[in-house]
Every structure is written in C-alpha cells, then in structure tokens.
Amino acid sequence: MFNWIVQVVAVTALNIRTIPQRLGSSGVAIVGIAGVVVVFVSVLSIAQGFTAAMRDSGSPTRAIVMRSGADSEMTSGLGGTEVDLIKQAPGIRRDGQTAVASGELFVIIDLPKRSTESAANVPMRGIEPVSLQVREEARIIEGRMFEFGTNEIVVGRGASVQFAGLELGGEVRSGQNTWRVVGIFEANGGVSETEIWVDARVLQGAYRRGNSYQTVLVRLDASDTFEVFRDWLTSNPQLNVQVRRETEYYAQQSRALSGLIQGVGFVIAFLMGIGAVFGAILTMYTAVSTRSREIATLRALGFNATAVVVSVLAESVVLGAIGGAIGGVGAYLAFNGYQTSTMNFQTFSQVAFAFQVTPTLLVTGLIYALLMGLVGGLFPAVRAARLPIPSALREL
Numbered sequence: 001m002f003n004w005i006v007q008v009v010a011v012t013a014l015n016i017r018t019i020p021q022r023l024g025s026s027g028v029a030i031v032g033i034a035g036v037v038v039v040f041v042s043v044l045s046i047a048q049g050f051t052a053a054m055r056d057s058g059s060p061t062r063a064i065v066m067r068s069g070a071d072s073e074m075t076s077g078l079g080g081t082e083v084d085l086i087k088q089a090p091g092i093r094r095d096g097q098t099a100v101a102s103g104e105l106f107v108i109i110d111l112p113k114r115s116t117e118s119a120a121n122v123p124m125r126g127i128e129p130v131s132l133q134v135r136e137e138a139r140i141i142e143g144r145m146f147e148f149g150t151n152e153i154v155v156g157r158g159a160s161v162q163f164a165g166l167e168l169g170g171e172v173r174s175g176q177n178t179w180r181v182v183g184i185f186e187a188n189g190g191v192s193e194t195e196i197w198v199d200a201r202v203l204q205g206a207y208r209r210g211n212s213y214q215t216v217l218v219r220l221d222a223s224d225t226f227e228v229f230r231d232w233l234t235s236n237p238q239l240n241v242q243v244r245r246e247t248e249y250y251a252q253q254s255r256a257l258s259g260l261i262q263g264v265g266f267v268i269a270f271l272m273g274i275g276a277v278f279g280a281i282l283t284m285y286t287a288v289s290t291r292s293r294e295i296a297t298l299r300a301l302g303f304n305a306t307a308v309v310v311s312v313l314a315e316s317v318v319l320g321a322i323g324g325a326i327g328g329v330g331a332y333l334a335f336n337g338y339q340t341s342t343m344n345f346q347t348f349s350q351v352a353f354a355f356q357v358t359p360t361l362l363v364t365g366l367i368y369a370l371l372m373g374l375v376g377g378l379f380p381a382v383r384a385a386r387l388p389i390p391s392a393l394r395e396l
Helices: 002-017 019-055 080-086 157-162 200-206 223-234 246-290 292-300 305-335 359-385 389-394
Strands: 062-067 101-112 119-127 139-143 152-156 171-174 177-186 196-199 215-219 241-245 339-344 349-354
Touching (some): 019 359, 101 171, 157 339, 177 196, 241 246
Parallel strands (some): 119 196
Antiparallel strands (some): 062 215, 101 119, 101 215, 139 177, 339 349
C-alpha cells in the first residue's frame, strides 16, 4: 500500500508540474470550465439576491392581515370598518391609545425603466401616518417625508435608481394625478425599496376606492404574541381574514420565482457543462497522447496502472479547480452587487434587488468545476492505463 501511494504521488506531481508546458491545450479546458462556472454562479446569484430582498423585507415582530383566500396584496380587500376592528386586536404594539398598525392600499402604475425606456409595473403603496413606526427600518436618506393629505410621494432607493421620473424633485403622472417626489428612503435593501409611498387617503380618492384597503400591517408587542393576535382575528365572526407573519408572507412570495431561476440556472449549467467536459476530455486525450512514451516508461519501470489512472484524473481535477476558481472570481467581480429589477409574479410588479454572489454559491461553482474535471479526465485516464507498453515505447 505504501509503495502504491508513493507511485501515485510521484506520477501526479510530475503531471501537475508539466501543465505549464501544455498551456495551450490545458487552457481550452480551463477557459471552458471557467465560462460554465461564471454563468452558473451568476444565474444563481439572481435567485439569491431576489430571495434576500424578499427575506430582508420581513420581520418576525410584524404580521400582515389580508382577506381570507387571498394569495397576495393584489387579490385582497378590506373595508375601512374591518381595518378599524383589526386595530383593536390584542397583541398589537400601541403608542398611547394608537395601535401601531397601518391600513394600506396597493396599486400598480406604469413607469419607464431608465436603462431600456420600456414600461414596467411599479407598486404604489398608500400608507397611514403610523406606517414609519410599523416599519422601523425605513428611513429617509434624501429629501423629506411627504405631507399627508397632499400629492407628495417618497420612493424607495431601488425604484429611484431603476425607473425614470423617480429622482428627488421629479414628477410622475398616473391617471388624473401628478405626484411629486419629495424624498427617497431605504429599508435595509428589502422589497419596499422598489415601492412608491403616498398617503392612503389620497390614493383612495385618486383611484376611486372609497374607504377601502387591501392589507393591514401591524407591529406586534413581541414575536410570541402572534398566536394571540391571529386567533382573536380568525375567531371573530365580524371578520373574514387570514393572518401571516410578515417573514412567512415574503418567503412564500419569493418561492415561485426563486425556484424558476434556480431551475433555469441548473439546466443552463448542465448543458454548458457538457461542452466543458468534452473540452476537458480532448485536453486530457491530447496530454495522454503526447506523453504516451513517458507513461509507457513509467509502466516499464514498475509503476502500476492504477497510479497512472489516478495521476491523469488528478491533473484533470486540478484543471477543473483552476477553471472553477477563475470562474468564481470572475462572477464575483462582474455580478456581485449588480442592481437590477424583475417581475414578482405574485403581484405583477417590479422588485429591485442586487445580485448576491455568496460564499455558498462560490463553493457550489467550484464543486461543479471539480466534477467536470473529474468526468473529463475519466476516459483519458483509462486509455492511459491501457496503453501497450512495447508499442508506446516505440513512438517518436
């Protein structure tokens, strides 16, 4: 066993040391694998960034109340009297006699993207004065908060970057109303940074919604008061509502699109990986062919076939590791933090987010690169072990 290990280490070290001498052929495999890893990691970073934006929007100390049976804010609806009754539920944090709960209205308006000038659906949310107490993470970073009772609006940082007309001082026309941007806010990178906020009462009038809302967002006394709050509402015969933790709501909202993006990413990586594997196979076949006399000499000196197989596989895996490392670094430098927006199919509105190339994705890309290298070196390794020693020694 010890002798076998020594042989494997010796032949493997020799193969790896001679990689620079075969840089042209080795580069084909490295570039191919690196390209696959760049695409693979970058596509998965879209799903990671979108999921993070949705996840960071939720808080375990907040709950969202919607009409029973609704799967999103768009399909929910609550009357003003229902909203008032919801605010009386136990478990809600209170500021004196005021419940820290915001009845909210959710509409979609069309705005052009800055990059393409094509129209996109942007969410406009009507909020109540207490909303900034509900969303403690939200803060104005430019300008000021809008005055309630006016056509002033504040916009999320992501929306301001992505869509035309949402810069500080800009104006947006929707329906019969012109809305003026007086502030820009941020909210820890959450999905609300893609939204436009306006007085809910003004928005009701602009869209002729009467005294109606779609959801109520509440801040709980504590995370463990959720069950008390939920049970009181769902058992109240005057209400027909469902109650979710905000974290659970946004996790469900992100599941469909994240799954789709990840599925596409794995399919693309698999198809491109086939090409990269063939590149590795050709590279290793070339290496075996050019070194056939060297391999035959080692065999004649007593090195066994297993040592040759392992050495060729090791070389191929090293090429995969180099390609994976280059691809991972390239994906990180090119895409990490890149700002974009995509459609949330639950609400049919845009969500701005940043690509996230996480350490987990980099490790996943590297593992895939090593797998491509291993598969690519398998058949050439077997061929190297089966080379007839006499004929190989006679080759020039």
